[in-house]
Amino acid sequence: MSGESVNTGFKDPKGIGGWLAFYVWSNLVTLPFFIVAMLSYPEYLKSVPPQFLEYFPKEIPLYERVSLALVAAFQDYACLLLLARRRGAVEAAKQSLQAQMGFIIAKTIILIADSSRDSAAVLVGLDACLSSILFPLSWYLYFKRSRRVHNTY
Helix, strand or coil, X not given: CCCCCCCCCCCCCCCCCHHHHHHHHHHHHHHHHHHHHHHXXXXXXXXXXXXXXXXXXXXXXXXXXXXHHHXXXXXXXXXXXXXXXXXXXXXXXXXXXXXXXXXXXXXXXXXXXXXXXXXXXXXXXXXXHHHHHHHHHHHHHHHHHCHHHHHHC
């Protein structure tokens, strides 16, 4: 039996379905709203119900809002490439997720540098970094190892 493939009765997944469809469509629907919210953050805060304002930062520096919006736009572009099944779409998706992870790591380094004397703030920053990086890391690994992604592109 060496060299022969075993027929399990299941087709290899192919096409934009399953988790790939979830990734593409959820990003295409939510990221444009996120981009607008980041670029107009002071105005966006006015629309937040008062009882929830404590959960939002009072201010996000402009450079950070623009950086977040650019990363989100890159992810949306990668999703459009995936949807159109363009060459290089998977690499673009992985690169956009790497950019997101890079942003999280850079933000954490800045946070730790600003609070180097406060060990509690450093621990909170590291915890936030680890929990924030799990989402893009999971999707990156999905794009790297998924049979559906491999068969589709």
